[in-house]
Amino acid sequence: MHNKPITLLLIVLTFFLSCKKESGEKVLYLAHTLPQTHPVHKGILKFQEVLAKKSGNTLKIKIFPDGQLGSEREVLELLQIGSVAITKVSAATLSNFVPEYHVLGIPYLFKNKQHQFDVLEGPVGKSILEKGSKFWLRGxxxxxxxxxxFYTSSKAIRKPEDLKGLKIRVMNNQMAINMVNAMGGSATPMAYGELYTAIQQGVVDGAENNPPSFVSSNHYEVSKYYTIDEHSAVPDVLLISTKYWEKLSEQERKWVEAAAAESSQAQKEYWRASVEASMKTAKAAGVEVIIPEKALFAEKSKSVLEDFKKDYPEMVPLINQIKAE
Structure with a gap:
């Protein structure tokens, strides 16, 4: 599958083992791409711990981190065919399967962190999670x-105009490309693994990401300016294959949902601590942290929202709902 080391034998084995019973126990396989030091992995460990406790060890999670079973897209496909029970992916990746997740990538959609999680943990967020069920991906x-x-190597970004002429690496995602171009930069899609060398050699002038990724990737070694404009806040999503959801009893489903909710709250704290530690590391390494006037960046990116509304008119009520929260 896309040249990844996933053999047919492994897929067949995981199909039979993903929800296997061992002396009254069900073992659900959970695969994701993050390293075990990541705050999201710590949230998944909490999910594993709470589910085992709530179910009296009758429901267990076996975790495959570090992309052992493939990329985010590949693991989503494994969920759809029922070879893996649970995964964690970015909402940006998920939007290729469930269109409603596109909305969560709109620049400056959320007023702040509190607004974001009020929306995600309320009726709107829950309705988006359920939209994936028809694609066998229940949130x-x-x-x-x-x-x-934004972070850059040789020029500080203090206002949107400073992006002019700069090549900024983005994910291969149309909304991210449109956003950087709208702000005046030159969006340059590139594989994440190539980015350190690309910044070091001047192939690109910078990139954009959150503080834990900025530091864990060592990009702070080659990027001495970090502008905290916080242009997008795309969440990660924990998903279960509907093929396995349907195998669970009503009580087991309640345990899974309760464990997921509890892990989500714990993970926020893991993330907050990780951001604090990452910013401390970056500053100690001589990175200049810039707090710009975000409203200037938000104004420049308005065209992205308007273009999105034209391309996805059916999503306008959802956007209006989020903004009204």
Whole structure:
């Protein structure tokens, strides 16, 4: 599958083992792409711990981190065919399967962190989680993946005009591309693994990401300016394959949902601590942290929202609902 080391044998084995019973126990396989030091992985460990406790060890989670079973997209496909029970992916990746998740990537959609989680944990967020069921991808909860901001190697960004002429690496995502271009930069899609060298060699002038990623990738070594404009806040999503959801009893489903909700609250604290530690590391390494006037960046990115509304008119009521919360 896309040249990843996932053999047919492994897929067949995981199909039979993902929800296997061992002396009255059910073991659900959970795969994700993050390292075990990541605050989202810590949230998943909490999910594993709480579910085992609530179910009296009759429901257990076996975790495959570090992309052992493939990329986010590949693992989503494994959920759809029933080879893996649960995964964690970015809402940006999920939007390729469930269109409603596109909305969560709109620049400056949320007023602040409190507004974001009021929406995600309320009726609107829950309705989006359920939208994936028809694609065999039922959402359980959201995890905090922080806010993305710009970092550059040789020129500080203090206002949107400073982006002019700069090549900024973005994910291969149309909304991210449109946003950087609207602000005056030159959006440059590129694989994340190539980015350190690309900044170091001047192939790109910078990128955008959250503080834990900025530091864990060592990009702070080659980018000495970090502008906290927080232009987007795309959450991560914990999902279960509907093929496995349907195998669970009503009581087991309640345990899974309760464990997911509890892990989501704990993960926010893991994330907050990780952001604090990351910013401390970056500053100690000589990175200049800039707090700009966000309203200037929000104004420049308004065209992204208007273009999105034209392309996805059916999403306008959802956007209005979020803004009204």
């Amino acid at each position: 359980l909860c959201y995890y905090d993946a922080g806010s993305r901001s």
